[in-house]
Amino acid sequence: MAGIVNVYNFRSWWNAILAVPNSSFESRASIYIRALSHLPGSYKLWYNLLKEARSFVKQFSILDQQTYYEAVNELHERALS
16 A cells, blocks of 8 residues: 555555545455554544445345355444444
8 A cells, every 4th residue: 555655544455445546445445454454443434434335235145145245244343442
């Protein structure tokens, strides 16, 4: 992540997330996770990560969703702690 000058600056992370296409959830999620390791109390980062994760899960069949739902539930639990 060469473009991030100050890892404790929300705007730097947000710009990095917005630079990745919405269709690439895995890439965006990895940036969210890295950003949250530096800014764990950021409501906006958590909220948008959880929102995008829920949207990502909806594209799979109900049989495949179980694993994804568990992962999203774990994210929700992490957000609460």
